[in-house]
Amino acid sequence: AQTVTQSQPEMSVQEAETVTLSCTYDTSESDYYLFWYKQPPSRQMILVIRQEAYKQQNATENRFSVNFQKAAKSFSLKISDSQLGDAAMYFCAYRGPGTSGSRLTFGEGTQLTVNP
Amino acid sequence: KAGVTQTPRYLIKTRGQQVTLSCSPISGHRSVSWYQQTPGQGLQFLFEYFSETQRNKGNFPGRFSGRQFSNSRSEMNVSTLELGDSALYLCASSISGRTTDTQYFGPGTRLTVL
Numbered sequence: 410a411q412t413v414t415q416s417q418p419e420m421s422v423q424e425a426e427t428v429t430l431s432c433t434y435d436t437s438e439s440d441y442y443l444f445w446y447k448q449p450p451s452r453q454m455i456l457v458i459r460q461e462a463y464k465q466q467n468a469t470e471n472r473f474s475v476n477f478q479k480a481a482k483s484f485s486l487k488i489s490d491s492q493l494g495d496a497a498m499y500f501c502a503y504r505g506p507g508t509s510g511s512r513l514t515f516g517e518g519t520q521l522t523v524n525p
Numbered sequence: 526k527a528g529v530t531q532t533p534r535y536l537i538k539t540r541g542q543q544v545t546l547s548c549s550p551i552s553g554h555r556s557v558s559w560y561q562q563t564p565g566q567g568l569q570f571l572f573e574y575f576s577e578t579q580r581n582k583g584n585f586p587g588r589f590s591g592r593q594f595s596n597s598r599s600e601m602n603v604s605t606l607e608l609g610d611s612a613l614y615l616c617a618s619s620i621s622g623r624t625t626d627t628q629y630f631g632p633g634t635r636l637t638v639l
Contacts, residue, residue, distance in 0.1 A: 442624055451632065452615075453632050455630075505624070507624070511558045511619055511622040513560075514570070517567050
């Protein structure tokens with residue numbers, strides 16, 4: 410079974426600084442998708458960024474970028490120029506191919522605090 | 526376009542009762558997935574419905590069931606509630622549930638079992 414591990418329960422960063430959240434996963438598949446979701450206090454899960462495993466290029470969305478290391482099964486999220494609104498719980502998630510359909514497997518989450 | 530909506534937002538029940546939660550997907554989305562979020566177990570996949578058929582199921586007891594209607598709206602039902610069923614229940618919709626589709630989440634229903 411696929412597993413996703415986030416080893417940092419909590420992280421903090423100063424406003425305008427850069428922070429990196431770590432995620433590792435385990436799968437025997439070669440084709441899959443990885444995601445970072447943000448869950449603010451409102452509990453609404455918001456997609457931050459996604460990465461297709463077959464793409465070597467790391468995904469980027471404005472201030473958010475990932476470092477995808479397929480061989481190491483590592484998928485970290487870098488947040489640049491951190492803003493107060495980035496404070497939230499961040500979840501790394503995996504989705505497999507084919508019959509697994511929409512099923513997402515989530516990590517435990519990392520609570521990010523942004524200090525002014 | 527309206528996002529995923531879930532009703533009710535908050536619910537309090539007692540042990541042994543049953544409960545029904547509702548999820549309306551984004552217009553045009555035909556796949557609906559349900560997740561349970563608890564402090565102890567984190568986010569766990571319950572099931573997925575597509576075109577009124579359950580396509581995937583997580584590792585939950587038979588007390589948890591769901592269905593999907595022809596307009597893609599979905600309901601999940603929990604019978605004989607237990608204290609451990611207290612959780613945030615999230616639903617997510619996507620166009621077809623393919624692995625290439627992005628899932629969009631609703632705000633969740635907070636269920637408290639007393």
